[in-house]
């Protein structure tokens with residue numbers, strides 16, 4: 610429900626700004642936000658690539674810091690995850 614509402618909001622913003630000439634402040638801000646979002650998503654893709662490689666070689670699911678197995682609940686709750694809860698907390 611919440612994500613649907615968000616999508617509607619984004620659609621409305623796009624309708625408002627797309628017809629402008631592209632030099633307005635609002636469009637510039639929106640472009641910066643898209644760039645930020647894209648770089649965050651690219652980082653996520655990189656992390657997922659690393660996770661997939663580790664799954665392939667069997668090392669995924671162990672903490673990078675202490676090499677203890679990470680709980681299944683944590684592995685499923687957050688993707689991808691490379692550190693156990695206690696190591697994550699001490700970073």
Ligand SMILES: [Zn+2]
Pocket residue numbers: 672673674675676677692693694695696697
């Ligand atoms: Zn750890």
